[in-house]
Amino acid sequence: MNVDSPDFKRRAKRALDNASLQTALTATRGAFAARRAAAVAALPEFEALRDAAKAIKDHTLAHLDFYLETYAANVERAGGHVHWCSTADEAREAVLAICRGVDARTVTKGKSMISEEIALNDYLEANGVQPVETDLGEYILQLRHEAPSHIIAPAIHLNRDDWETAFRKAHTDRPADRRFAERRDIMVEAREELREKFLAADVGITGANFLIAETGSSVIVTNEGNGDLTQTLPKVHIVLASIEKVVPTLEDTTSLLRVLARSATGQDFSVYTTFSTGPRQEGDLDGPIDYHVILLDNGRSAMVGSEFQDMLRCIRCSACMNHCPVFFAVGGHSYGWVYPGPMGSVLTPALVGIERAGNLPNASTFCGKCESVCPVKIPLPNLMRHWREREFERHLAPPVVRANLALWAWFARHPAAYRLATRAASRAMALAARGRGAFRRLPFAGGWTGGRDFPAPEGETFFARYAREQRRKR
Amino acid sequence: MSREAILGAIRRGLRRGPVTEDTALLLRARLALHRRQLIPARSRVARPAQVNLFLKNLEAVFGSFTRVEAAAGVPEAVANYLAGHNLPFAVAIAPHPELRDIPWSERPLLALREGKGEAADLVSIQHGWGGIAETGTLVLPAAPERPTTLNLLADTEIVVLRASRVFGAYEEVWDALRAERAGKLPMPRNIMMVTGPSRSADIESTLELGAHGPRRLHVVLIDDDPEAKET
Numbered sequence: 259m260n261v262d263s264p265d266f267k268r269r270a271k272r273a274l275d276n277a278s279l280q281t282a283l284t285a286t287r288g289a290f291a292a293r294r295a296a297a298v299a300a301l302p303e304f305e306a307l308r309d310a311a312k313a314i315k316d317h318t319l320a321h322l323d324f325y326l327e328t329y330a331a332n333v334e335r336a337g338g339h340v341h342w343c344s345t346a347d348e349a350r351e352a353v354l355a356i357c358r359g360v361d362a363r364t365v366t367k368g369k370s371m372i373s374e375e376i377a378l379n380d381y382l383e384a385n386g387v388q389p390v391e392t393d394l395g396e397y398i399l400q401l402r403h404e405a406p407s408h409i410i411a412p413a414i415h416l417n418r419d420d421w422e423t424a425f426r427k428a429h430t431d432r433p434a435d436r437r438f439a440e441r442r443d444i445m446v447e448a449r450e451e452l453r454e455k456f457l458a459a460d461v462g463i464t465g466a467n468f469l470i471a472e473t474g475s476s477v478i479v480t481n482e483g484n485g486d487l488t489q490t491l492p493k494v495h496i497v498l499a500s501i502e503k504v505v506p507t508l509e510d511t512t513s514l515l516r517v518l519a520r521s522a523t524g525q526d527f528s529v530y531t532t533f534s535t536g537p538r539q540e541g542d543l544d545g546p547i548d549y550h551v552i553l554l555d556n557g558r559s560a561m562v563g564s565e566f567q568d569m570l571r572c573i574r575c576s577a578c579m580n581h582c583p584v585f586f587a588v589g590g591h592s593y594g595w596v597y598p599g600p601m602g603s604v605l606t607p608a609l610v611g612i613e614r615a616g617n618l619p620n621a622s623t624f625c626g627k628c629e630s631v632c633p634v635k636i637p638l639p640n641l642m643r644h645w646r647e648r649e650f651e652r653h654l655a656p657p658v659v660r661a662n663l664a665l666w667a668w669f670a671r672h673p674a675a676y677r678l679a680t681r682a683a684s685r686a687m688a689l690a691a692r693g694r695g696a697f698r699r700l701p702f703a704g705g706w707t708g709g710r711d712f713p714a715p716e717g718e719t720f721f722a723r724y725a726r727e728q729r730r731k732r
Numbered sequence: 733m734s735r736e737a738i739l740g741a742i743r744r745g746l747r748r749g750p751v752t753e754d755t756a757l758l759l760r761a762r763l764a765l766h767r768r769q770l771i772p773a774r775s776r777v778a779r780p781a782q783v784n785l786f787l788k789n790l791e792a793v794f795g796s797f798t799r800v801e802a803a804a805g806v807p808e809a810v811a812n813y814l815a816g817h818n819l820p821f822a823v824a825i826a827p828h829p830e831l832r833d834i835p836w837s838e839r840p841l842l843a844l845r846e847g848k849g850e851a852a853d854l855v856s857i858q859h860g861w862g863g864i865a866e867t868g869t870l871v872l873p874a875a876p877e878r879p880t881t882l883n884l885l886a887d888t889e890i891v892v893l894r895a896s897r898v899f900g901a902y903e904e905v906w907d908a909l910r911a912e913r914a915g916k917l918p919m920p921r922n923i924m925m926v927t928g929p930s931r932s933a934d935i936e937s938t939l940e941l942g943a944h945g946p947r948r949l950h951v952v953l954i955d956d957d958p959e960a961k962e963t
Contacts, residue, residue, distance in 0.1 A: 483945025563745030
């Protein structure tokens with residue numbers, strides 16, 4: 259997938275001006291947060307479970323090499339194959355080779371962010387294998403040739419009209435004058451269209467929420483059942499997973515599952531939590547004959563031991579973006595790559611480079627809500643701050659930003675000058691405001707006053723007032 | 733090779749070589765111990781309350797149930813459910829010995845086809861390996877006598893479950909499964925944990941039932957556990 263993150267500001271502006279997108283975002287704003295809050299309130303142990311979840315991930319990352327090797331050995335014991343891939347290129351080639359090995363013509367796919375990360379669909383299509391997205395949200399995005407805008411609700415930016423239009427355009431063998439009276443009718447049509455695809459596919463590709471070292475299992479968590487149809491009906495099941503998905507035991511997985519669905523959709527448990535281990539066993543009447551795991555690094559091993567290691571705890575629940583004021587203002591596409599919201603602002607620079615994603619760590623008000631809801635307690639604002647520092651150190655910040663920071667830094671190091679300047683500015687602004695208490699417009703601050711008034715200083719600086727109060731006390 | 737490159741990069745990050753034999757011993761012990769972390773208190777209750785919690789949670793996720801005294805009551809429960817929902821009496825059923833022992837012939841209108849799920853199935857009857865009270869979840873491990881496709885292709889899935897197989901928390905399921913798998917591969921090919929009928933909220937973030945899997949999920953619970961019965 260192309261990295262459009264350097265274009266964040268322009269994309270954000272376009273998103274703010276996009277009425278249909280704003281309708282969609284306004285309709286869902288707050289809904290995720292309310293559902294999560296209800297689920298958390300119903301489980302008194304939730305906070306303690308967050309600590310347990312964090313501890314499991316920290317332990318695993320500290321021994322990541324050991325657990326990956328154990329995992330791979332157990333996949334092989336169950337008759338599966340593990341393909342270790344350092345780069346997106348290697349992963350794409352490995353998938354294609356497996357598809358070619360069975361002369362695959364069509365491939366059904368469950369939802370996978372790794373698939374987006376390695377831009378698998380375009381590659382398969384270019385090489386004569388037709389991929390079919392089966393998650394309802396991903397399906398319409400494939401029809402519209404769009405990327406997901408949210409990691410668990412990929413079509414969150416669309417309204418019902420968009421669905422109807424796309425379906426009328428794509429499903430041309432149906433009556434053109436059919437009515438979609440309810441949302442349900444849209445879903446039923448997708449279900450019918452995709453049923454045939456499930457049955458015809460030669461290969462099924464899914465992601466993985468967890469890989470279990472103890473058993474060599476991959477776990478997917480879905481509500482629709484598309485991931486299960488994808489991995490059960492075709493001859494071959496391919497799992498796409500990145501290296502940080504591994505956890506030690508079934509018990510550890512269980513603890514993580516207890517926080518995952520609650521943090522994501524506010525469900526106690528998703529509808530389908532499925533553990534897959536190798537190909538079909540003796541006597542099984544269904545299931546794939548071949549089972550492959552693509553184990554992708556793509557920059558993650560370089561995060562181990564760095565100040566960004568905490569980010570590898572992420573279980574992709576989406577709570578951070580669901581609670582982010584910036585995400586719900588500009589939508590997921592503004593972020594310009596696979597992972598939007600606060601987790602994307604930390605992960606994207608790590609995976610594609612700060613020089614290509616420098617804007618993202620700045621796309622935050624640092625309100626801290628993301629960290630407060632993260633089920634594995636990733637210090638997201640702090641990690642964004644690390645990226646901002648790196649961006650500055652590497653002279654990637656724009657000249658205006660650098661000049662202003664340098665100016666501020668000079669004043670910060672010269673307190674007498676700072677006080678003098680703030681006193682002068684404060685008095686001048688108080689005079690200019692002429693007792694109205696606020697400015698409706700200010701030079702150089704049109705971005706601020708375009709949306710709200712700027713409160714006017716009352717003529718006295720904080721320092722002056724503090725000194726006065728201290729004198730009075732004595 | 734990429735395997736060595738990835739492992740090498742991880743070890744460089746961790747500022748060490750491969751784990752020492754002592755550490756490996758500890759880690760292998762951790763894997764073998766299956767230590768439980770925190771288990772929520774909600775399922776730590778007496779057997780009757782555990783079974784009731786399972787049923788209550790099942791209903792909360794839009795599943796439904798009929799409770800019967802014994803296996804002999806299953807055909808009537810199934811027939812009533814199908815008639816009540818205006819569903820056909822042609823059913824795909826799991827080739828499980830416990831299901832074969834049910835006196836289906838008392839309901840001659842029920843046309844049972846044993847085997848895996850097929851695309852045209854409207855109703856399936858699956859054997860319930862277990863239930864989990866904590867979240868109203870059904871545990872359905874793949875086996876020759878419990879084909880996975882029966883959980884996926886039909887519009888309506890009916891699961892026959894014995895009350896003695898309702899566990900409190902997921903951790904109890906893992907222990908029971910490990911005991912059952914002794915001498916075999918540690919896991920069946922697939923374990924589906926199913927919590928209610930299929931659904932999606934992808935269209936305008938609004939929940940709709942019946943996305944790709946069954947639109948209806950019905951449990952027929954056989955009260956075979958004297959300790960789990962209400963007194």
